[in-house]
Amino acid sequence: VTAEWSITGTTLRDRTAKAAADERLRESLARAVGRFGNQRVDALGTLVGADGLRAAARRMRADVLADLPAILERFADRFIANGGHVHWAADGADANAYVVEVARRIGARTVVKGKSMATEETGLNHALEAAGCTPVETDLGEWIIQLAGQTPSHIIAPAVHLDRYQVRDILQTQAEPGRVLDAEPDHLAAFAREKLRPRFLAADMGISGCNVAVAETGSIVLVENEGNGRLSTTVPRVHIAIMGMERIVERWDQADLLLNLLARSGTGQHLSVYTNILSGPRRPDEMDGPDEMHVVILDNARSDVLGSEVHEILNCIRCGACLNVCPVYRQVGGHAYGWVYSGPVGAVLTPLLDHGEPEAAELPNASTLCGACMDACPVSIPIQDLLLSLRRAKASHAGAAERSGWKAWSSAWSRPLTYRSSIKAAALGRPLTKYGAMAPGLRGWGHGRTPPQPAARSFTQRWKAGEV
Amino acid sequence: VSALETGDRAAFTARLRSRLAGGVPDNVAHPLAPGSAEIPVIESRLLDPSDIIGSFVRNASHVRAAVHDIAGAVVPDDVLGDIVARHDVSRAVISRDDEAVEIGQRLTSMGVEVATVSATASARADLGVTAAAAGLAATGTLVQDSHRSGGRTASLLPRVHLCVLPASRIVPSTAAVLRPLGDGRELPSNLALITGPSRSGDIELVMAFGVHGPVAVEIALLRGA
Numbered sequence: 001v002t003a004e005w006s007i008t009g010t011t012l013r014d015r016t017a018k019a020a021a022d023e024r025l026r027e028s029l030a031r032a033v034g035r036f037g038n039q040r041v042d043a044l045g046t047l048v049g050a051d052g053l054r055a056a057a058r059r060m061r062a063d064v065l066a067d068l069p070a071i072l073e074r075f076a077d078r079f080i081a082n083g084g085h086v087h088w089a090a091d092g093a094d095a096n097a098y099v100v101e102v103a104r105r106i107g108a109r110t111v112v113k114g115k116s117m118a119t120e121e122t123g124l125n126h127a128l129e130a131a132g133c134t135p136v137e138t139d140l141g142e143w144i145i146q147l148a149g150q151t152p153s154h155i156i157a158p159a160v161h162l163d164r165y166q167v168r169d170i171l172q173t174q175a176e177p178g179r180v181l182d183a184e185p186d187h188l189a190a191f192a193r194e195k196l197r198p199r200f201l202a203a204d205m206g207i208s209g210c211n212v213a214v215a216e217t218g219s220i221v222l223v224e225n226e227g228n229g230r231l232s233t234t235v236p237r238v239h240i241a242i243m244g245m246e247r248i249v250e251r252w253d254q255a256d257l258l259l260n261l262l263a264r265s266g267t268g269q270h271l272s273v274y275t276n277i278l279s280g281p282r283r284p285d286e287m288d289g290p291d292e293m294h295v296v297i298l299d300n301a302r303s304d305v306l307g308s309e310v311h312e313i314l315n316c317i318r319c320g321a322c323l324n325v326c327p328v329y330r331q332v333g334g335h336a337y338g339w340v341y342s343g344p345v346g347a348v349l350t351p352l353l354d355h356g357e358p359e360a361a362e363l364p365n366a367s368t369l370c371g372a373c374m375d376a377c378p379v380s381i382p383i384q385d386l387l388l389s390l391r392r393a394k395a396s397h398a399g400a401a402e403r404s405g406w407k408a409w410s411s412a413w414s415r416p417l418t419y420r421s422s423i424k425a426a427a428l429g430r431p432l433t434k435y436g437a438m439a440p441g442l443r444g445w446g447h448g449r450t451p452p453q454p455a456a457r458s459f460t461q462r463w464k465a466g467e468v
Numbered sequence: 469v470s471a472l473e474t475g476d477r478a479a480f481t482a483r484l485r486s487r488l489a490g491g492v493p494d495n496v497a498h499p500l501a502p503g504s505a506e507i508p509v510i511e512s513r514l515l516d517p518s519d520i521i522g523s524f525v526r527n528a529s530h531v532r533a534a535v536h537d538i539a540g541a542v543v544p545d546d547v548l549g550d551i552v553a554r555h556d557v558s559r560a561v562i563s564r565d566d567e568a569v570e571i572g573q574r575l576t577s578m579g580v581e582v583a584t585v586s587a588t589a590s591a592r593a594d595l596g597v598t599a600a601a602a603g604l605a606a607t608g609t610l611v612q613d614s615h616r617s618g619g620r621t622a623s624l625l626p627r628v629h630l631c632v633l634p635a636s637r638i639v640p641s642t643a644a645v646l647r648p649l650g651d652g653r654e655l656p657s658n659l660a661l662i663t664g665p666s667r668s669g670d671i672e673l674v675m676a677f678g679v680h681g682p683v684a685v686e687i688a689l690l691r692g693a
Contacts, residue, residue, distance in 0.1 A: 032673050048511035055501055056508050063505050066492055069481040080472045082655075088475030098474065140679055141670035159670055167671050189668055189676035196680070201591055216650040227624060227666040227681025234620050234658070235587055245484075253507040256646040260510050267669070270514065270527075271607045271642070274681070275661035277649075282657050287564075287619040288587040289657050299480060307487040312495065374498070382498040 012336070012362040019332035025161050029333050032160045033324040039268020040321055040376065046270065047260070057261055058380040060254050061315035065306065071215045071250045072297060078218025082280030085294040092122030095296045099124060099207065099240055100131045102294065106238055108133055108204035114222065114229035115139035116209030117318060118242045118298055120152060120340040121353065124207070135207075136199045138228035140192050144170055153334030153342065155320040156266050161333050164188070196228070206232035206290070210243035211317070212258055213295070215250045219279040220295060223262060223272045230276050239290040241278070245297050246314040258317055261378035266319035301353045310386045313348045315379045322373035322383060328366050337363060344373035344383045351390060364390040426454040515606040515640055524638050525689065528608030531664030532677065533685040541692040543571060543632065551686055552578060555628045557595040561585055564618030565599035567632035572597060590621035596682070598622050599632040601659075603689075606641035609663045610687065615656035623662060629682040631662075634693035 019025060044050040064071060076086045089095035103111065111133050113119065125146075128135040137146040141159035145152060148170045152158030159167065168183040174195055175181055181191060208229055210220045220241050222229045233239045249255050263269040282289030305311055323329045323343030334342030338359060341349045347363040354360045364387045373383040412418040430453065462468050494500055516523045525535050536547050548571065551557070559581045562572035572582045575597070583589035590596060602611040610631050614620045623629050639645065642661070649655065666681030677683050 028672070035673055046513045048513065049508075053508060053510065056503065059500060059503050059505065060507060062492070062500060066488065068488070069484040072484075073477070073481060076473065076477065084472070086473050086475075088473075088477050088480040090476070090480065094475070138680070139670070140668045140676075144670070157670060157673070160673075162671075164672050164674075185671040185674040185676045188671055189679040193679055214650075217655055219649075219655065225666070226668045226679045228679075230620070230624050230660065231680055234624065252649045253643075253647045256643050257507050257510065259646070260642060269531075269663070270512070271604075271609055271661060271663045273531075273663050273665070273667055275609075275663075277655075277659040277661075278657065279655040279659075280657055283615060285618070286614050286657060287585050288590070288621045289614060289619065293657075297475075297480070299483070303483045303487055306484060307490060307492055309493055311492055380498075382495050385495055385497045 010338070011359065012338070012366060015336040015338060016332045016366070019336040024163065025333055026331065028161055028163050029330060032154075032157060033330050036157075036268065036320070036324040040265055040324070043264035043268040043270060047264070053257065053261060054378055054380045057257055057378060058315065060249070060257060061379050064249050064254065065246065065311065065314055067250070068246070068248075068306065071248055072245060074250070075213055075215035075218055075248060076297070078215065079280065079295055080218070082218045083293075084218065084280045085292065087294065087296045089296050089298045089300070091300045092298070095122050095242060095298050095300070096124050096127035098296055099242075100127055102238065102240060103128065103131060103133050103205055106204060108238070110199060110203045111135045111205045111207060112138050112200055112203040112232045112236060113142070114206070114208040114224065114232040115142050115158070116207065116242055117152075117155060117340060118209050118244050119207060121300065122242070122298070124242070136196070136203070138196050138200070138232060139224070140189060140226060143192060143196065147171070147173065151335065151340065154323055155318050155341065155343070155345070157320070161335065200231045200235050203236040205238045205240065206234075206236040208233050208239065208241045210241045210247050210295070211262065212255050213243055213248040214252055214255045215248060216252065217279055219277050221255060221259065222276040222278065223259070223274070224276070225267070225269075225273040227274060230274055233276065233278055234289055237290055238292045238294070239278075240294040240296060242296045242298060245299050245302055262317055262319050265321040265376070265378040305352050309389050310348060310352065312381050313345070313352065313383075313386055315381050316345050316349075317379060319378055321376040321378065325372040325376045327368055327370060327372070337366065344387070348383060348386045348390065361394050364394070420458075420460060423454070423458045423460070427456055427458060430454055430456065510641065510643060512606040512641060517640070520605040520638055520640055521635050521689070521691070523605040524603050524608055526608070527606065528664070528687055531608050533608060533664050533687050535687045535689055537689050537691070539691050541690055543688045543690070545574065547688065548574060549578065551595070551628070551630060552580060555594060555684065557628065559583070559593045560595040560597060561589045561593035561622045561626060563596075563598040563622045565616060565632070567599040567634075568597040568617075568622075571630070571632070585617070585619040585622045587621050587625070590625035593626040595628045595630060596622035596624070596626040597630045597632075600637060602645050603633045603638040604641055604645065604661070605638055607663055609642075609661050610685075611645055612660040612662060613656050614658035620658050620660065623660065624681055627678065627682060628684045628686065630686045630688065632688045632690065635689060635691045636693060
């Protein structure tokens with residue numbers, strides 16, 4: 001895994017504490033996620049039987065993943081028959097190397113990019129820069145954070161942590177001397193159009209992600225609102241799509257179901273402005289479009305998840321709905337999660353996809369297990385169960401001292417006699433408990449917590465005395 | 469151009485097959501509900517099945533497309549003249565669709581410089597004129613077919629997109645267009661479903677229009693065609 005952590009050397013606790021103390025960030029978050037959440041509910045409400053559709057989508061995703069290798073092969077065969085190129089990439093470095101090799105072959109200098117979480121994951125921009133190319137993010141939010149040297153803080157709204165004044169200050173660096181930008185979103189968007197359009201026209205290569213591929217026709221579907229996705233895949237002479245291997249269905253009726261749930265769950269639109277279906281390079285009688293189209297099918301540790309206890313996370317369609325409803329994400333935003341994917345889906349995906357960073361294993365703890373994420377998920381992934389499963393796996397690697405401590409507790413509280421004496425002991429030791437959380441080994445756990453106070457007399461004692 | 473397929477397909481898929489060999493465990497707390505593999509019909513309350521043309525007009529207007537509801541079979545000169553004047557059009561690019569070619573001739577007589585579709589021509593144009601292969605009533609969506617239209621950029625690069633939509637091409641929803649795509653006919657390199665003008669909510673979720681694609685979409689709905 002090649003994308004570096006923005007936070008190596010920090011802890012989940014440091015990052016959440018810092019984010020929670022940032023009032024400007026919390027204001028930006030509250031404004032955005034609240035509105036996304038309401039719009040999702042309204043949009044799904046226009047469908048008859050939306051919950052039944054979500055259940056059908058979960059079942060459909062299970063069917064597809066159970067047959068994934070055959071479906072991927074069918075896709076590859078059809079896409080090649082359409083005149084496209086396919087590259088099977090075992091990991092991020094493999095995918096990046098392929099893109100760089102194509103860039104070298106065609107002598108690419110400027111590379112325009114549509115929004116793609118998969119290329120964030122592989123760190124493609126760094127690989128392109130190292131090869132002497134200039135990658136330009138063209139989604140407005142992605143461009144803003146690229147200029148600021150930041151990472152996306154939301155799956156579908158990468159700059160959601162910034163307010164208009166912060167955005168203005170970032171874009172001001174791109175303005176001619178003497179030109180002063182104002183902070184109206186309309187004006188800033190027009191400025192982006194003015195600055196990015198020449199980059200599109202000069203670009204040799206366009207890079208995109210893939211929302212869903214359809215095996216039966218060898219097509220990929222890109223969903224977006226700005227038109228930068230259409231531009232990136234149309235204007236440059238070569239287009240390369242990077243596709244996580246699970247981002248596929250077999251048939252168009254399955255794709256239809258997902259596309260009807262995706263925009264409604266993500267932004268609350270009934271369809272995104274552009275649903276772009278690409279089935280190979282331009283045909284001989286078409287007057288524009290790329291001469292070459294490539295799809296890179298990316299594994300990058302996804303195959304380790306397939307068939308495991310947490311395999312359902314591969315059903316995710318990256319709509320971002322679980323972020324908007326998560327009581328943890330809503331307080332701290334995406335950067336506190338430390339890597340590319342944030343929110344509940346990120347807390348599951350990151351430890352699975354990133355083997356190099358021990359901090360990643362902490363992320364499943366960044367959840368209240370309330371289950372709001374599953375209720376919002378368009379493909380009904382039981383995210384809270386997956387988080388629990390990852391916590392269980394981590395606990396099984398706990399140290400000998402921690403394990404024997406829990407064992408002693410469990411054995412004491414399984415027998416009435418030892419249970420009652422432990423309660424009495426706790427009542428006697430009451431004055432000491434406020435120091436308990438500061439004991440060696442517990443200090444980390446106790447930080448930020450109020451230690452529980454045992455009652456002076458236990459419930460059993462009061463029951464016997466007839467007081468309750 | 470190098471080989472069409474690279475990387476190790478056999479090793480890639482063998483890894484997946486070995487992971488799936490033991491079956492996939494079901495979730496204990498929330499098991500998969502029993503059901504059929506059939507994909508259900510999707511019904512939208514925004515579609516009035518007794519008036520799909522009216523539903524199209526309402527839903528397209530809702531996403532900020534401007535709909536010109538025209539009783540006849542051609543776009544009247546005054547509607548064209550109004551679009552040219554309002555958007556300050558001096559150059560237009562037209563697609564290969566018959567309806568667009570016909571409009572191109574009249575734009576020329578109005579003094580607009582007209583070119584046929586190519587990336588270069590589209591990049592210079594203020595207005596792109598196309599016809600839709602279909603309209604989706606439930607979402608107010610236009611379907612652009614790159615084979616039929618001879619390209620993609622006329623609906624993408626100019627500031628304004630004028631799309632002619634004969635009412636007979638309006639279908640209820642995405643299912644009518646997407647689900648038959650696998651029936652064996654050859655696909656164009658690009659089918660684009662366009663729902664309103666380009667927009668972005670990336671700054672404070674405030675809607676800004678025309679950030680990359682057209683800032684305005686004008687739909688000429690021809691009821692008499």
